[in-house]
Amino acid sequence: MARKLRILRASDLDGTLDMKDVLALMEQAFAERGLGRTEMPAKSYLHFPTHQGVLLIMPGNLPQMDEAAVKLISVHTRNPVEYNLPTLIATIVLISPDTGEPLCIMDGTYVTGMRTGAVSGVATKLLARKDSRVLGIVGAGFQGPFQLDAVRHSMIVETVLVTDLISERAEKVVGTARGYGLKARACETVEEVVRGCDVLVTATPSDRPIVRDEWVHDGMHINCVGTYAKGKQEIEAGILKRAVVVVDDWEQASHAGEINVPVSCGEFDRSGVYAELPEIAAGLKPGRTNENAITVFDTTGLAIQDVVTAWKAFQVAEQNNLGSVIDPLYL
Ligand SMILES: NC(=O)c1ccc[n+]([C@@H]2O[C@H](COP(=O)([O-])OP(=O)(O)OC[C@H]3O[C@@H](n4cnc5c(N)ncnc54)[C@H](O)[C@@H]3O)[C@@H](O)[C@H]2O)c1
Structure with missing residues (x-):
């Protein structure tokens, strides 16, 4: 059965995670990688030199944990001065490993903070x-x-x-x-x-x-x-x-x-x-x-750091009905 797509904005996510949980997940994710059980193609880059910007694409898959996601981070250095926007804008798309459906699109700022601290x-x-x-x-x-x-x-x-x-x-x-x-x-x-x-x-x-x-x-x-x-x-x-x-x-x-x-x-x-x-x-x-x-x-x-942290945030959001849900985009 088709699953709804959850949308989580930065304000839905702040403070949702307990660092102790993320630390445990991070150690597990790194152990999975050490055992050769993760898929993590190298970061890809798109360059926008006329706009002083770059987009990083970070895919990650942890089959033993049944979790996959792609993080997109743009770094546009003119943003604060010219557009009153942050330099870094991160978005994470969670993919269901069993059906390939996108289950959640979330702002990646909070997850980036938690996962970078946790490692x-x-x-x-x-x-x-x-x-x-x-x-x-x-x-x-x-x-x-x-x-x-x-x-x-x-x-x-x-x-x-x-x-x-x-x-x-x-x-x-x-x-x-x-x-x-x-x-x-x-x-x-x-x-x-x-x-x-x-x-x-x-x-x-x-x-x-x-x-x-x-x-x-x-x-x-x-x-x-x-x-x-x-x-x-x-x-x-x-x-x-x-x-x-x-x-x-x-x-x-x-x-x-x-x-x-x-x-x-x-x-x-x-x-x-x-x-x-x-x-x-x-x-x-x-x-x-x-x-x-x-x-x-x-x-x-x-990328595996983002995958496990974002999936934990998604699970918390599902339990507490955070953010909003929309019908699947592919229907
Ligand atoms: N390794 C990772 O996975 C990872 C993840 C996220 C961010 N980062 C990087 O970590 C850095 C910090 O990220 P952030 O989001 O906190 O940035 P930020 O701009 O919010 O904070 C950086 C701070 O460093 C201070 N600073 C700069 N030069 C300094 C100096 N010489 N002495 C003392 N303080 C100084 C600035 O005043 C600022 O408060 C950035 O370079 C960012 O790209 C790395």
């Missing part, structure tokens, strides 16, 4: 020292609160240090952390955050390294979240050379992740990567084995 959480759980207590966040924009929420469920956080070029944003994340009952303070410099933390999240759109090698101490874990495109970089290449480096996916990371610039300069290559996170999640390789090692996780964002 940092999984990496922190698998790679950070168990006695880590201080979380540092560099870049407290949209991602900041999601990163905080995910990492606080993945290690014992006592203190949170936050910095951002815009101090109000750092203060806002500090307020959220205090609301969770954590000690938190805004820092004026990236150096203060890096030197003072055990686990660091970088979530800026920087195109030059802002974390210096000399600030990073033994035993630290770093989640590099912000670098998503060729030519961008948040941490100095020297850190990668003395760290245990884990990527979400070699192809994506070497082209667009934190390692892309060092790879293109010949300063870093695949032999410097210890593992892809899916291998560790699947138990094929151990996570942290040396308390003194610096670990770096380079995340570029995988």
Whole structure:
């Protein structure tokens, strides 16, 4: 029987998911990938140079979980100034694996925040020292609160240090952390955050390294979240050379992740990567084995992250009748 199509706008989705649920799903999705049981063709791109825009198409299929979806993200840098629109607009279409019907079209903003936070959480759980207590966040924009929420469920956080070029944003994340009952303070410099933390999240759109090698101490874990495109970089290449480096996916990371610039300069290559996170999640390789090692996780964002997070949001929406439903488009 034909199923209705659910439409979920951003306002229908905000706050619908529990980060603990998403963390569990994320670990499962990465394990599925490590076991070779996912289908995830490389991201495709459509370019609109006259409009300073690009569209990314990200398909993902997890047969064991019976979930498939395609995410479309446009990045149009003129949007805020010229059209009063966000730079990033994400839309996710959920496909029923059994019939191929589109079951849901949802705004992808909230899902992107939850899934990007959650993968940092999984990496922190698998790679950070168990006695880590201080979380540092560099870049407290949209991602900041999601990163905080995910990492606080993945290690014992006592203190949170936050910095951002815009101090109000750092203060806002500090307020959220205090609301969770954590000690938190805004820092004026990236150096203060890096030197003072055990686990660091970088979530800026920087195109030059802002974390210096000399600030990073033994035993630290770093989640590099912000670098998503060729030519961008948040941490100095020297850190990668003395760290245990884990990527979400070699192809994506070497082209667009934190390692892309060092790879293109010949300063870093695949032999410097210890593992892809899916291998560790699947138990094929151990996570942290040396308390003194610096670990770096380079995340570029995988379609499977969107698939499992969006399907969870869809299930919550079905249970609570969120958004609206329309007749199938194909009738
Ligand atoms: N890896 C992934 O899967 C993934 C997913 C989503 C977003 N991202 C990337 O993560 C980054 C952050 O995303 P967002 O949505 O939070 O962006 P955002 O623009 O909302 O926030 C970025 C913040 O970084 C701050 N910032 C910039 N340069 C800084 C510096 N030198 N020091 C301190 N703070 C600085 C800005 O003031 C801003 O508040 C972007 O580059 C985005 O493309 C990656």
